[in-house]
Structures are given as structure tokens and as C-alpha cells.
Amino acid sequence: MTRQRILPVDGSYREVDDYLTEHGVQKILLVCGKSIEQLKIGEYFQALHQRKNIEVIKFQDFQPNPRYESVEAGVRLFQGKKCDMIVAVGGGSAIDVAKCIKLFCCMEPKESFLRRQIEPNDVKLFVVPTTAGTGSEATRYAVIYDKGQKQSVQHDSCIPSAVLLDGTVLRTLPLYQKKATMLDALCHGIESFWSVNATDDSRKLSGEAISLIMEYKEEYLANHDRGNDRMLKAANIAGKAINITQTTAGHAMCYKLTTLYGIPHGHGAALCVDRLLPYLYSHTDKCRDPRGKSSLETTLIELAKAMGCADVEEAIEQYHHVLMGLDLPKIRLNSPKDLEILVGSVNPERLKNTPVEIGEEEMRDLYSEIFHGQQEG
Numbered sequence: 001m002t003r004q005r006i007l008p009v010d011g012s013y014r015e016v017d018d019y020l021t022e023h024g025v026q027k028i029l030l031v032c033g034k035s036i037e038q039l040k041i042g043e044y045f046q047a048l049h050q051r052k053n054i055e056v057i058k059f060q061d062f063q064p065n066p067r068y069e070s071v072e073a074g075v076r077l078f079q080g081k082k083c084d085m086i087v088a089v090g091g092g093s094a095i096d097v098a099k100c101i102k103l104f105c106c107m108e109p110k111e112s113f114l115r116r117q118i119e120p121n122d123v124k125l126f127v128v129p130t131t132a133g134t135g136s137e138a139t140r141y142a143v144i145y146d147k148g149q150k151q152s153v154q155h156d157s158c159i160p161s162a163v164l165l166d167g168t169v170l171r172t173l174p175l176y177q178k179k180a181t182m183l184d185a186l187c188h189g190i191e192s193f194w195s196v197n198a199t200d201d202s203r204k205l206s207g208e209a210i211s212l213i214m215e216y217k218e219e220y221l222a223n224h225d226r227g228n229d230r231m232l233k234a235a236n237i238a239g240k241a242i243n244i245t246q247t248t249a250g251h252a253m254c255y256k257l258t259t260l261y262g263i264p265h266g267h268g269a270a271l272c273v274d275r276l277l278p279y280l281y282s283h284t285d286k287c288r289d290p291r292g293k294s295s296l297e298t299t300l301i302e303l304a305k306a307m308g309c310a311d312v313e314e315a316i317e318q319y320h321h322v323l324m325g326l327d328l329p330k331i332r333l334n335s336p337k338d339l340e341i342l343v344g345s346v347n348p349e350r351l352k353n354t355p356v357e358i359g360e361e362e363m364r365d366l367y368s369e370i371f372h373g374q375q376e377g
């Protein structure tokens with residue numbers, strides 16, 4: 001697996017200076033959202049030309065749920081300006097765009113990059129995540145939309161070569177966004193933990209991420225520096241875990257929920273996991289993990305322990321309590337037809353990573369419970 005360097009944060013970004021010097025960088029393509037203007041790391045890149053004679057070419061021509069055309073425009077800019085490093089400062093969209101630019105930046109811009117064999121290159125990709133959630137900075141996956149269709153690009157060589165986990169970037173995030181991104185990281189941890197693809201290594205990572213999130217969630221939501229630092233670390237570790245295992249039913253079920261009801265990805269995933277945890281616990285007889293039913297039962301007990309709970313019943317209660325305690329906007333079922341749309345939207349491939357079989361009828365019930373479950377305290 002590609003090694004990723006985590007640069008230490010000392011407040012002055014000296015370690016970033018060292019990293020750029022070490023690689024002899026002369027011209028950076030900086031993929032970033034508007035939020036960079038409010039951040040200290042933004043000031044750092046603004047002053048870089050004057051301080052270190054390193055030119056910074058900004059690329060901001062992309063939207064949330066980034067389109068393939070943005071990737072092409074970024075590749076054109078990288079090649080036209082003869083950049084020699086890619087830096088991303090932003091959330092999941094900026095990082096995914098930067099990962100795609102990195103994958104395609106040394107390829108001839110003829111037919112669509114998406115339909116061609118990727119030619120790995122040595123261009124460094126350095127990432128500063130500005131939310132603690134997606135963990136995209138740690139994975140080989142990038143999501144982009146081509147002609148309205150979601151495309152998951154995956155390649156080991158798009159895993160960023162270096163990452164700066166700077167908790168100060170989280171200070172100005174809106175609270176709902178902080179909550180939703182934290183829940184995304186928590187779901188990555190939980191889903192990775194129970195995934196049929198989980199290994200000893202991935203469970204060490206996912207378990208650590210879950211424990212960090214449970215321990216520091218209050219400090220993070222109260223915007224304390226230590227809480228912000230720990231949450232960024234947790235999201236990064238959870239990203240490393242799903243890079244090994246991929247996500248499961250929680251993520252497979254949440255995509256349509258987020259688009260139909262206009263809620264953030266992490267919020268949707270958390271509502272699904274809230275129903276999946278009790279479902280898995282009470283359906284271990286439908287285990288599809290080749291390690292068997294008793295291994296799955298042990299996994300769920302270990303998961304409960306990672307959450308700081310004595311047993312699975314307590315973990316189910318604790319998870320629900322945490323989710324309800326965040327006081328997120330409630331979603332109400334628009335029409336019974338939506339249940340059919342939701343059931344039909346679930347990607348069967350992703351469902352296969354879930355350790356218990358979920359049939360169509362059960363899926364309908366789970367979605368139904370999601371809408372009802374928010375009313376309980």
C-alpha cells in the first residue's frame with residue numbers, strides 16, 4: 001500500500017516549508033474552495049511566492065459533487081502552467097478533484113481519462129483536509145460525476161503522498177456541518193469494523209477511530225483545539241480503515257436518502273447505521289461473513305467495546321442517544337412511493353460487504369424505521 005506521510009503541526013507550518021523544499025517544488029496547483037480565504041493555511045499559500053519563490057496557481061472551478069469537466073479543466077491548468085505539485089486545501093470535493101487531477105495530470109488530454117488505463121506518475125499530492133469526516137485524504141477512491149452519473153475512480157496512486165492535519169481549520173465550520181462530518185467518520189469506523197472485508201489491521205484502525213470519536217466528540221463540537229485535532233486524526237484513521245475494507249450497507253443506503261431529502265452525507269449514513277446496528281445484532285443467523293455467526297457476534301461485542309460500552313445492547317442505545325443528542329433536522333417521509341425509490345437505489349455490490357443478508361422486504365422495513373426512529377429520544 002502507498003505510504004502516506006502525516007506532517008506534524010507546529011503552528012508556523014515550518015514542516016510544510018520543509019516538505020516543499022525537500023521536493024524542490026517551483027509551481028503548485030492549489031485546488032481549494034472559497035473557505036481557504038478565512039484560514040491561516042490560506043495565508044501561508046498566499047505568501048509562498050514572496051517567501052520561498054514558489055508560484056501558486058489556484059484552481060477553484062469545481063462544485064460540491066464535482067463534475068468530470070472540472071477535473072479536465074484542472075489537468076489542463078496543471079499541464080499548461082507546467083506545475084510540479086498538486087496541493088488540495090478543502091473538504092471531500094476539493095480532495096476528490098485533486099486526486100483525479102493527480103491521476104490524469106501526465107496523460108495526453110485526448111479521449112476521456114475515465115475510459116483509459118491510468119498511467120501512474122511521480123507528481124506529489126499534498127492535502128490539507130478542512131473537515132473531519134470523509135477521510136478522503138487517506139483513501140484510493142474519488143467520486144466524480146460524469147454526465148450526471150456518479151463515478152467512483154479508484155487507484156492506489158491517488159492516495160496523497162502527504163497530509164497536514166491542522167485542527168485550526170475546523171474552527172470556522174458551521175455546527176451542522178461539523179456534526180454531519182463527524183458522523184460520516186463514525187460510520188466509516190463502524191461499517192469498516194463490521195465489514196466482511198475487515199482484517200486485523202483494519203479493525204485496529206477502525207477501533208481506534210471509533211474510540212477517538214466517542215471520547216472527543218464533545219470537545220470537538222465545543223470547538224476546543226484538542227477536540228478538533230483528535231477528530232481530524234480520527235477521520236483520517238477511519239479513512240485508512242475503509243481504504244482496506246470499503247463501506248457497507250450504511251453507505252449503500254444513504255446516497256438516495258441524501259439526494260431525496262437534501263441532508264448531508266454523514267447525516268444520512270448515521271441514520272442508516274442507527275437502524276443497521278440493531279438489525280445486525282438480531283440477525284446474526286443470516287450471517288454472510290465466511291468467518292461465521294459466532295465470529296460476527298464477537299465482532300459486534302468488540303465494536304461495542306470500541307464505543308466504550310459493556311455489550312452490544314448498550315452500544316445500540318449509546319449510538320442512538322448520541323445521534324438524537326445532536327439534535328439534527330428531522331426528515332419526514334414525503335410519500336410511500338419514496339420507500340420504493342429508496343429500496344431500488346441500493347447498490348447491491350456495496351451491500352455484499354455487509355456481514356448479514358438484507359433482503360428487499362427487510363430493506364423496506366429498515367428505511368421505514370429510519371423515518372420513525374427519529375421521533376424517539
Ligand SMILES: [Fe+2]
Binds near residue numbers: 134265
Ligand atoms: Fe462517507
